Amino acid sequence: MLELRDIQKTYNPGTVRELTLLKGFNLKVEKGEFLSIVGSNGSGKTSLLNLICGSMAPDAGHILLDGEDITQKKESLRCRRIARIHQNPAMGSCSGMSIAENMALAECKEKRMNLRPAVDRSRLPAYRGMLAELGMGLENMMNARAGTLSGGQRQALAMAMSRLSPADFLILDEHTAALDPKAADLIMELTERMVREGGLTAIMVTHNLRYALRYGSRLIMMHQGGIEMDLRGEEKRSLRMETLLKKFNDISIECGN
Numbered sequence: 001m002l003e004l005r006d007i008q009k010t011y012n013p014g015t016v017r018e019l020t021l022l023k024g025f026n027l028k029v030e031k032g033e034f035l036s037i038v039g040s041n042g043s044g045k046t047s048l049l050n051l052i053c054g055s056m057a058p059d060a061g062h063i064l065l066d067g068e069d070i071t072q073k074k075e076s077l078r079c080r081r082i083a084r085i086h087q088n089p090a091m092g093s094c095s096g097m098s099i100a101e102n103m104a105l106a107e108c109k110e111k112r113m114n115l116r117p118a119v120d121r122s123r124l125p126a127y128r129g130m131l132a133e134l135g136m137g138l139e140n141m142m143n144a145r146a147g148t149l150s151g152g153q154r155q156a157l158a159m160a161m162s163r164l165s166p167a168d169f170l171i172l173d174e175h176t177a178a179l180d181p182k183a184a185d186l187i188m189e190l191t192e193r194m195v196r197e198g199g200l201t202a203i204m205v206t207h208n209l210r211y212a213l214r215y216g217s218r219l220i221m222m223h224q225g226g227i228e229m230d231l232r233g234e235e236k237r238s239l240r241m242e243t244l245l246k247k248f249n250d251i252s253i254e255c256g257n
Helices: 045-053 099-107 121-132 151-163 181-198 209-214 233-237 241-254
Strands: 002-011 019-029 034-039 060-065 082-085 169-173 201-205 218-223 226-232
Touching (some): 045 082, 099 121
Parallel strands (some): 169 201
């Protein structure tokens, strides 16, 4: 379980641009939950992910993962449990390395880096099998450099790479926003399957209300650093798009968006 207790985060303290975005913020995400987060610009969605992953530190409060306080733990250590897929597909893999090399790098993240071949050839069949499941033909492009792939292919590669790490918590940071509609739909189908089959706990921030409504077991709408709506189970399943859209539009207008 992930828990955020009394989190506070202020930007530009002591200046005319000071902004307290999160104040006394609390959130619990149960093991195996797939949480979708929506909200207008400036509502605190990305800040929340940065705090969880360790790329930003809170000014006050605590972050606990399965009861362990990780508030002061470095991002490089948190990634052993928490995998993150970014909005920009280029951030999930190394452009100048081949698909096989990227897969090998992801698998060796927890191992000592001694002098040895970059890719263990005995692992190639396993890599191909994982890539074949994506349905994008990447298993036939093992020597292609990641930088030559389309956005959808590269995001799919990043997802496959996350499966090679011991992480059991998945952060999805608007991971379909930079993709065309067809690729985005495919990535969402892959996401749901990966979370379900891997028994992962996932948090997805998205501006796509259709995805937030269709995918996941819980939906949160954030507003000015707080939680405006929190639905799960039957409440989420019975939520209509018209209701969600009206609430989102009301908040966006209030924020001047």
